[in-house]
Amino acid sequence: MTDPDRIQDGRRRKGEHRRRLLVEATMRVIERDGAGSVSQRRVAAEAGVPPSAVTYYFAAVDDLLVATLTSVNDLYVERIDALGTGDEGLAALARLIAPTTEEARAHLVAECELFLMAARRPAMRPEIQRWTATLDAFLAPYAADPVQRTGVATAIEGMFLRGAYSDANAPGPDEVHRILRGLLGR
């Protein structure tokens, strides 16, 4: 995504800022009410802009969802790339997976809903592949065998999902770390 502040043209710069504002508002709506509740009007109210402003920047509600998924993905790819290596990298990944606060859990639920939406929307599919590729690249140093790597990657996604349900019995960062170590034979 283009950095708004790098844009010369003041008109476009303002527009790009507004676009971001809307994506952030969308994320808050999803966290609070669910991805199915994203509507032009709700996002507009959350962002404090008139409804038609949403239509101006995103022709359809689906386009808004694609942009939001892309934004979430940007952050995750960045985080994965910054995890580090060896066992510390694994521990950091575990901390990334397991939500420790109720706020983090709400965020996680929102992300899961966004990802699952891709199952029905071809426009979102490339983002899924980007995530999958990023995760696979991170795991490569830990597991040379691609079959094992896919197994661990799916387990990671499964743990994200379980974190979304939370309640007491969800695995915390320490247990996630132990599980990862176990799956990778360490």
Next chain:
Amino acid sequence: MTDPDRIQDGRRRKGEHRRRLLVEATMRVIERDGAGSVSQRRVAAEAGVPPSAVTYYFAAVDDLLVATLTSVNDLYVERIDALGTGDEGLAALARLIAPTTEEARAHLVAECELFLMAARRPAMRPEIQRWTATLDAFLAPYAADPVQRTGVATAIEGMFLRGAYSDANAPGPDEVHRILRGLLGR
């Protein structure tokens, strides 16, 4: 769920049949249009009954979704219990996980959406726990260590999720089988 044909009272029997009809219609609506598109009117149209009939049997739309999740879960618990043991049990599980037809994939997407809904609806949480417990019980003979078992269980759920995205690069039954064998150290 109570078997409708076992009910003596003809009034109640008919009612229970109708209730099932509505749950099945709901599942078809979810497969076609997504869990977010489930509405009293849509389900009614799909089932060929007047809208008020839906309200009569399920006070709110959420109740309909809970009933549908329960129904899906019933089937899965039954299937898991019938998988068998040893490597053949593992192969059968792999066949259960990986969708081979487009129809199976659509069904899988619907199931994932229903499960994820539980993250926001406490009324659905017990069904998640029922599934988790069933899966854990199946895996017990394959892995004594509970940490490893949770790892494999989350991988299974991750593979369900990946099957929902499908496309070419999704793992087929054979690869799922290989992954499972690998994770269980066989």
Next chain:
DNA sequence: CACAAACCTGAGCGATCGCTCAGGTTGTTC
């Protein structure tokens, strides 16, 4: 300072939504 481009909005159309309710039908019981 004229012109253009990009930004921005209020009003509103037709459709769908969840849910209520008064009243009608069918099946069971005694």
Next chain:
DNA sequence: GAACAACCTGAGCGATCGCTCAGGTTTGTG
């Protein structure tokens, strides 16, 4: 066959939905 319980429905209220559009404002350009 009277009394009752369960089943069943059409009509409709108020709210929200996606999306369109004509026209107004701000910002950059030559």
